[in-house]
Amino acid sequence: ETGVTQTPRHLVMGMTNKKSLKCEQHLGHNAMYWYKQSAKKPLELMFVYSLEERVENNSVPSRFSPECPNSSHLFLHLHTLQPEDSALYLCASSQEGFTGANVLTFGAGSRLTVL
Amino acid sequence: GNSVTQMEGPVTLSEEAFLTINCTYTATGYPSLFWYVQYPGEGLQLLLKATKADDKGSNKGFEATYRKETTSFHLEKGSVQVSDSAVYFCALSGPSGGGADGLTFGKGTHLIIQP
Numbered sequence: 001e002t003g004v005t006q007t008p009r010h011l012v013m014g015m016t017n018k019k020s021l022k023c024e025q026h027l028g029h030n031a032m033y034w035y036k037q038s039a040k041k042p043l044e045l046m047f048v049y050s051l052e053e054r055v056e057n058n059s060v061p062s063r064f065s066p067e068c069p070n071s072s073h074l075f076l077h078l079h080t081l082q083p084e085d086s087a088l089y090l091c092a093s094s095q096e097g098f099t100g101a102n103v104l105t106f107g108a109g110s111r112l113t114v115l
Numbered sequence: 116g117n118s119v120t121q122m123e124g125p126v127t128l129s130e131e132a133f134l135t136i137n138c139t140y141t142a143t144g145y146p147s148l149f150w151y152v153q154y155p156g157e158g159l160q161l162l163l164k165a166t167k168a169d170d171k172g173s174n175k176g177f178e179a180t181y182r183k184e185t186t187s188f189h190l191e192k193g194s195v196q197v198s199d200s201a202v203y204f205c206a207l208s209g210p211s212g213g214g215a216d217g218l219t220f221g222k223g224t225h226l227i228i229q230p
Contacts, residue, residue, distance in 0.1 A: 035217075042219075
């Protein structure tokens with residue numbers, strides 16, 4: 001496996017369900033991200049983990065709960081979602097340093113549909 | 116805060132036509148600038164980047180020049196191919212240039228190349 005892998009690729013859930021999205025990076029990077037991609041809107045940064053500590057929240061509703069057990073894995077736990085949460089959720093990773101020009105490597109995304 | 120404005124499209128061109136996708140930005144400090152591309156069913160891939168004023172990023176025949184005086188980073192290609200059909204995103208790094216700020220993206224420009 002190479003790059004950034006996301007599972008599942010597609011997920012359909014009811015508003016009362018609890019599910020999780022998984023992301024794994026095989027690049028040796030030290031930072032991981034969750035972005036939300038909705039139609040006609042810019043990508044929204046949801047969470048950032050740097051060296052396994054969360055550094056960005058961006059006022060995301062508490063029905064989204066991230067978890068980063070180690071530098072290679074990132075989860076997004078979902079519970080009591082709303083239909084407007086239906087979107088493509090993208091995971092990304094990067095090697096954070098002090099020189100700027102931070103390049104993100106993205107996974108293929110998890111397409112979430114909330115009924 | 117940081118923001119990116121780009122033409123949304125769709126932009127439809129014939130094969131071998133000249134391409135320009137406009138991108139302007141608002142940012143504090145000296146951000147790095149990026150173009151990412153998203154092919155159908157895939158995540159975002161880095162296309163090119165520029166880290167300081169007057170830098171030119173280039174890749175696969177695409178070019179963009181970091182213009183600080185006009186706060187622009189327009190994407191150009193001299194002769195497009197059908198395989199260039201995708202969604203193109205302009206982005207800039209956060210104030211620190213590092214990963215803790217993530218990247219700020221535009222809404223994306225859908226490019227369609229007809230044979």
